[in-house]
Amino acid sequence: MSLHNSKSQNSRTTEQLKKYIIDLTYSTAQKFLWDGKHEKAMPAALHALHFSTEVYGSSSVQLVPAYLLLAEACIGVGRHLQASKYLSQAQWIVLRTPDCSAAVRHRLHRSLGLLCAAEGNFEQALHHLANDIYLASSTFGLKSIEASGGCFHMANVFFRQNKMDIADSLYAELKPSKQKQFKY
CATH class of the missing domain: 1.25.40.10 (Tetratricopeptide repeat domain)
Structure with a gap:
């Protein structure tokens, strides 16, 4: 196997791992929210946002679910201004994505x-x-x-x-x- 193929394989493996982490952190944050544990949901939702940004880019519609989780967690602990900022980010991405579902x-x-x-x-x-x-x-x-x-x-x-x-x-x-x- 050539060096180029090895790097390409490592890159694919890294991206798959990051997508797995996104799914895991997203579902963990969602579970905390369903259980009413808003403060505990924040670190997982922040990780979901971080890895989603790494994988999909900073203006991808794929970031919206993480922003919504963060907003819901902030609403749950009374941080309305921070929730508003997360929702503004999500809304901006949705508005810039004409084919958004x-x-x-x-x-x-x-x-x-x-x-x-x-x-x-x-x-x-x-x-x-x-x-x-x-x-x-x-x-x-x-x-x-x-x-x-x-x-x-x-x-x-x-x-x-x-x-x-x-x-x-x-x-x-x-x-x-x-x-x-x-x-x-």
Whole structure:
């Protein structure tokens, strides 16, 4: 085997390892978020962002999931300004990627909606969550868990606005099998 082939093989192996680390750190951060351990999710999400940047470049749409994880972790610990910065980065990448999938855009709107809700900007939160539900429904189907998640968060916003009939009707739309996946 020539020296060039050996370097090429090492390069491919290194990239495969980095992609494995991205997957591992992303799923670890996601698990911490699902468990409500926002502070613990941050180091894993930062590593996912770091390795995604190394593998895909600093303006790749592949970075958006890591930015969204970081934003969600920051929202969970009350660091709204930092969450806003991560979401701005994600939004900039999405805007610069005309063929960005609806799946990525729905997740961006979900995160933007959650930040607005956490800051008490309920009208803007409802706007983003409506976009989230539309994009998730058009991609995964109206009764999908992705669309149901947006419905659940929208119901929470109406609940916080003390608009109980709207909140209750949205909660009622959620299938009982899916309700257990959400934390009230």
